[in-house]
Amino acid sequence: MLICDLVAQLPGSQTVLPINVITALTSALAIGYKAGKGKSKVIAGPLNLELHAGQLVCLLGPNGCGKSTLLRTISGLQQPLKGEIIVEGGALNKLKPAQVAKKISLVLTDNVRAGNLDVYSLISLGRYPYSGWLGILTEHDKQIIEQAIKATDTEAFIGRKMDSLSDGECQKVMLARAMAQDTPLIILDEPTAHLDLPSRIQLMRLLHQLAKETNKAILLSTHELDLALQVADQIWLMSSGGQLDAGLPEELVLNGAFQHAFEKDGIVFDAASGTFNIHYAGKRGIKVTGEGVAAFWTKKALVRNGFSIASAATHPLNVSISGEGADTLWTVQR
Numbered sequence: 001m002l003i004c005d006l007v008a009q010l011p012g013s014q015t016v017l018p019i020n021v022i023t024a025l026t027s028a029l030a031i032g033y034k035a036g037k038g039k040s041k042v043i044a045g046p047l048n049l050e051l052h053a054g055q056l057v058c059l060l061g062p063n064g065c066g067k068s069t070l071l072r073t074i075s076g077l078q079q080p081l082k083g084e085i086i087v088e089g090g091a092l093n094k095l096k097p098a099q100v101a102k103k104i105s106l107v108l109t110d111n112v113r114a115g116n117l118d119v120y121s122l123i124s125l126g127r128y129p130y131s132g133w134l135g136i137l138t139e140h141d142k143q144i145i146e147q148a149i150k151a152t153d154t155e156a157f158i159g160r161k162m163d164s165l166s167d168g169e170c171q172k173v174m175l176a177r178a179m180a181q182d183t184p185l186i187i188l189d190e191p192t193a194h195l196d197l198p199s200r201i202q203l204m205r206l207l208h209q210l211a212k213e214t215n216k217a218i219l220l221s222t223h224e225l226d227l228a229l230q231v232a233d234q235i236w237l238m239s240s241g242g243q244l245d246a247g248l249p250e251e252l253v254l255n256g257a258f259q260h261a262f263e264k265d266g267i268v269f270d271a272a273s274g275t276f277n278i279h280y281a282g283k284r285g286i287k288v289t290g291e292g293v294a295a296f297w298t299k300k301a302l303v304r305n306g307f308s309i310a311s312a313a314t315h316p317l318n319v320s321i322s323g324e325g326a327d328t329l330w331t332v333q334r
């Protein structure tokens with residue numbers, strides 16, 4: 001049984017959305033760049049991927065593996081080398097730019113500084129595929145803008161100039177613009193770059209919630225591995241060689257794909273805690289007896305100081321931990 005089947009069986013599980021509705025898919029897609037003289041540099045492919053309504057998909061992978069290239073290709077900014085992208089049943093390359101703008105909205109990291117524009121005007125730009133370049137907003141457009149503002153919790157910024165906002169506030173406004181565009185698929189390239197930790201957590205939670213509430217498919221690239229593991233419905237894991245594994249976060253951890261994609265000297269992925277750790281080559285073994293928070297942090301301190309944690313029941317060096325909080329007691333047996 002898969003973990004998703006297990007979760008779906010449980011009473012009170014959130015799997016009420018029709019997760020089998022495919023918003024977009026790629027068919028034998030090869031991504032990369034033309035290198036002149038009829039040659040091309042293939043970054044990855046063939047890729048057969050699916051994006052489902054109501055799901056948040058996080059695209060992860062080391063620097064330079066091809067995340068932005070994939071997002072640009074799926075959003076129609078860049079031609080595929082081979083294969084095709086289907087959105088709501090139709091081939092993307094058959095659509096005119098104005099039609100694409102009604103299917104896919106894109107939020108890039110670098111476009112968040114929109115100078116002297118006020119926040120409401122920027123969010124209204126999301127309606128241009130419907131209102132035309134004159135930008136005359138109908139009552140219906142205004143309603144959708146209001147909904148986007150509410151959903152992204154950006155009411156407080158209306159009336160402010162874009163260049164007066166913090167990076168986190170800017171990202172929320174850019175997301176509101178994408179919501180106002182009201183497309184079935186929203187793509188975001190590294191939306192958490194430049195944000196502090198609380199803003200990163202807030203934005204990722206908001207994206208997860210928006211996918212569920214609006215039934216849109218949301219695809220984003222990120223280097224926030226821990227956060228992605230917590231909020232993503234699906235993870236697309238790219239490796240430097242162009243391999244892409246798609247699956248539930250837990251499945252990719254359990255089958256070792258996660259560890260493999262980020263395998264680097266001195267960095268180890270701890271499947272037990274879902275975090276990346278610096279690997280210290282501990283020479284002297286030590287056994288730690290005890291459970292809970294104190295044991296967890298004691299092991300970290302020992303590893304950082306050159307010990308390796310031994311599992312053998314009888315080990316010459318043993319630390320046992322008892323009690324908790326201010327009453328924690330450490331006893332060393334040699």
Ligand SMILES: Nc1ncnc2c1ncn2[C@@H]1O[C@H](COP(=O)(O)OP(=O)(O)OP(=O)(O)O)[C@@H](O)[C@H]1O
Nearest residue numbers: 033034041043061062063064065066067068069070
């Ligand atoms: N215009 C281009 N022409 C040729 N190669 C390119 C071009 N743009 C990017 N590349 C190369 O394609 C590969 C993938 O780049 P891409 O920007 O998609 O990676 P990424 O995973 O998004 O990286 P990062 O995490 O650092 O943002 C890199 O080797 C990059 O040098």
